[in-house]
Amino acid sequence: xxVAFKRWLASFAPAPVGASAREKIYGALGAxxxxxxxxxxxxxxxxxxxxxxxxxxxxxxxxxFAAPASPLAQPWSIxxxxxxxxxxxxxxxxxxxxxxxxxxxxxxxxxxxxxxxRCLHPPSGAVALTAVLGGPAVASLGYGFVLxxxxxxxxxxxxxxxxxxxxxxxxxxxxxxxxxASHLTRDPAPSARxxxxxxxxxxxxxxxxxxxxxxxxxxxxxxxxxxxxxxVRRFGDVRCADIMSRDLVSVQQNDPLDYAIRLYGKHRxxxxxxxxxxxxxxxxxxxxxxxxxxxxxxxxxxxxxxLVMDCMRSNGPFATPELPAVELARPMADGLHCVPVLDQDxxxxxLVTQSDLVAALYQxxxxxxxxxxxxxxx
Numbered sequence: 001x002x003v004a005f006k007r008w009l010a011s012f013a014p015a016p017v018g019a020s021a022r023e024k025i026y027g028a029l030g031a032x033x034x035x036x037x038x039x040x041x042x043x044x045x046x047x048x049x050x051x052x053x054x055x056x057x058x059x060x061x062x063x064x065f066a067a068p069a070s071p072l073a074q075p076w077s078i079x080x081x082x083x084x085x086x087x088x089x090x091x092x093x094x095x096x097x098x099x100x101x102x103x104x105x106x107x108x109x110x111x112x113x114x115x116x117x118r119c120l121h122p123p124s125g126a127v128a129l130t131a132v133l134g135g136p137a138v139a140s141l142g143y144g145f146v147l148x149x150x151x152x153x154x155x156x157x158x159x160x161x162x163x164x165x166x167x168x169x170x171x172x173x174x175x176x177x178x179x180x181a182s183h184l185t186r187d188p189a190p191s192a193r194x195x196x197x198x199x200x201x202x203x204x205x206x207x208x209x210x211x212x213x214x215x216x217x218x219x220x221x222x223x224x225x226x227x228x229x230x231x232v233r234r235f236g237d238v239r240c241a242d243i244m245s246r247d248l249v250s251v252q253q254n255d256p257l258d259y260a261i262r263l264y265g266k267h268r269x270x271x272x273x274x275x276x277x278x279x280x281x282x283x284x285x286x287x288x289x290x291x292x293x294x295x296x297x298x299x300x301x302x303x304x305x306x307l308v309m310d311c312m313r314s315n316g317p318f319a320t321p322e323l324p325a326v327e328l329a330r331p332m333a334d335g336l337h338c339v340p341v342l343d344q345d346x347x348x349x350x351l352v353t354q355s356d357l358v359a360a361l362y363q364x365x366x367x368x369x370x371x372x373x374x375x376x377x378x
Contacts, residue, residue, distance in 0.1 A: 081127075244356060
């Protein structure tokens with residue numbers, strides 16, 4: 001009983017905050033700017049109205065600037081959540097004479113409405129209460145309270161959050177890129193056919209049955225990152241330098257495109273690294289891109305012959321010699337055919353192809369005894 005009581009008491013201890021010191025400073029600074037500007041604009045726009053600024057905006061600022069990745073902080077949540085809660089609060093204040101009962105009903109109905117509309121925003125519960133308990137100034141506004149100050153405050157604060165988070169290169173509003181099927185079929189990506197999958201996550205969340213303040217996409221990314229770190233810990237001794245191809249077939253930026261096409265056929269390659277005049281890595285040129293470009297321009301092309309630089313990609317991913325090879329497994333499984341390996345000076349040292357990686361993963365798997373923990377050579 002004593003142990004159970006201690007565990008119960010321990011549950012009251014504050015949970016660690018995973019944000020870095022920089023993110024904490026950004027959160028406080030963003031709230032300062034956002035709330036000051038919202039109050040200033042509201043005061044000048046609605047100076048004759050009272051109130052022009054409401055306290056729940058402080059709670060919204062916590063989410064928008066300190067936790068912008070939260071589903072509760074997204075634009076739809078703050079706008080729809082605040083407006084529908086204000087509307088419900090005003091309605092309850094007018095329909096229910098007892099202020100206590102009206103406040104309780106407003107908070108309850110606001111939560112139900114936000115769940116239904118998928119716009120759950122905790123500060124909106126305070127907006128509903130403000131509509132009921134805000135005093136004569138709020139009561140005199142009636143349904144005008146929904147438009148100002150609630151709508152005006154929300155729009156201003158959200159606009160500042162979008163600008164502030166954008167300036168810091170935060171992903172806000174939260175956008176999740178859906179990976180496209182490389183062959184335009186209904187098959188899941190190769191990396192999702194075994195091991196952890198979105199279906200596993202959906203089932204686990206369904207069984208848990210409670211709201212988590214994190215999107216499924218972010219949770220999936222965290223799980224995949226944890227799996228990758230575990231794989232690196234197990235197979236991290238195998239580096240890209242250990243498995244890369246070193247005897248490379250390459251082309252120059254100013255080589256004719258037809259020369260690259262001949263190399264594809266001669267060496268049975270799909271991609272070629274491109275070097276500049278000084279022999280440094282400049283990009284990659286893909287056979288499919290070359291043939292599509294040639295076919296598209298063939299009927300009308302009358303100018304000089306195309307050069308390699310006309311079709312190369314210079315901003316693709318690359319690896320370093322010391323990078324654990326297992327980190328390339330997921331992107332290569334989902335369609336990345338070849339990764340250049342560059343040293344710290346940007347000089348091309350080798351290429352890791354899908355064949356190189358498959359052979360390496362096979363050797364690592366064979367070399368690891370069943371049930372072994374740790375690295376293969378541990």
